[in-house]
Amino acid sequence: MIDALRPRLFVPSLLAVDLDRLRRRGIEGLILDLDNTVVHWDRDATAPEFAAWIERAKEDAFRMCLVSNSLGPRVARFSVELDIPAIARAAKPRRRPFRQAMEIMGTTAEHTAVIGDQIFTDVLGGNRLHLFTVLVTPLSPLEFWTTRMLRRAERLVMPGRKAERE
Ligand SMILES: [Mg+2]
Numbered sequence: 001m002i003d004a005l006r007p008r009l010f011v012p013s014l015l016a017v018d019l020d021r022l023r024r025r026g027i028e029g030l031i032l033d034l035d036n037t038v039v040h041w042d043r044d045a046t047a048p049e050f051a052a053w054i055e056r057a058k059e060d061a062f063r064m065c066l067v068s069n070s071l072g073p074r075v076a077r078f079s080v081e082l083d084i085p086a087i088a089r090a091a092k093p094r095r096r097p098f099r100q101a102m103e104i105m106g107t108t109a110e111h112t113a114v115i116g117d118q119i120f121t122d123v124l125g126g127n128r129l130h131l132f133t134v135l136v137t138p139l140s141p142l143e144f145w146t147t148r149m150l151r152r153a154e155r156l157v158m159p160g161r162k163a164e165r166e
Contacts, residue, residue, distance in 0.1 A: 005157050007123045007135035014038060014115060014136055015053055019060050022113055027132055029107030030057065031098060033116030034068035034078055034086075036138040041070075046081060054082050063105035067097050067114075069121060092116075093125030118147070119154045 011017055014037055022030075035041035038050055046054075057064060066086035068075045079086035085104050090097035102112055112131045116122025117138040126133040 004124055004127045005119050006127070007119070007133045009132075009134045010136075011134060012137050013139075015049060017053075017115060017134060017136070019057055019062065022062075022132070023060065025132065026111055027062075027113045028111040029063040029065070029102065029105035029113070031065055031067050031101045031105075031112060031114045031126070031131070032084075033092075033114075033118070033122045034066050034075060035070055036117045036140055037115060037122075037136055038066070038082075039078060040140040042140065044077070046078065051082065054084065058084075063107060065101035065104050067092065067101050092118075092121035093128060095125065095128055098125055098129050098131065118150060119158060120150045 039046050064084045067090045069090050072088040075086045075088035087097045109130050114126030114131050115134045117136050123133045
């Protein structure tokens, strides 16, 4: 069970994700969490450096799909802004939205990575399908109470969130 909660990689930010390294691992598709991974959960615009990271990934021919548990209108706005497909109200860690995203991107599990800031949604969901899971430090410390409860549980299974396993 604990293994299912462990990311393959832990990095301080999406900006620190090494695309070349992912490519060398055979990763072709990136499932991106939205809130606190690509954008602050309480903001309505993508910071320029994050938009630039996404653009670079596109130039490097990575396929991408946003998979978010947030509501449709918010997710749709970022989908348009960043020009990448998105699945909203995803109910991560359920497997269905991850499978849908791979279908959209045309990738298989062994060529797909998940990048997100939450162990119990992004990492667990990705690990259930044997995707390459990358945990990032959340962009904003302020969150919904449901997320705060999960954070407490995260600290129990991953003290300091410093683990890196490859
Ligand atoms: Mg998130």
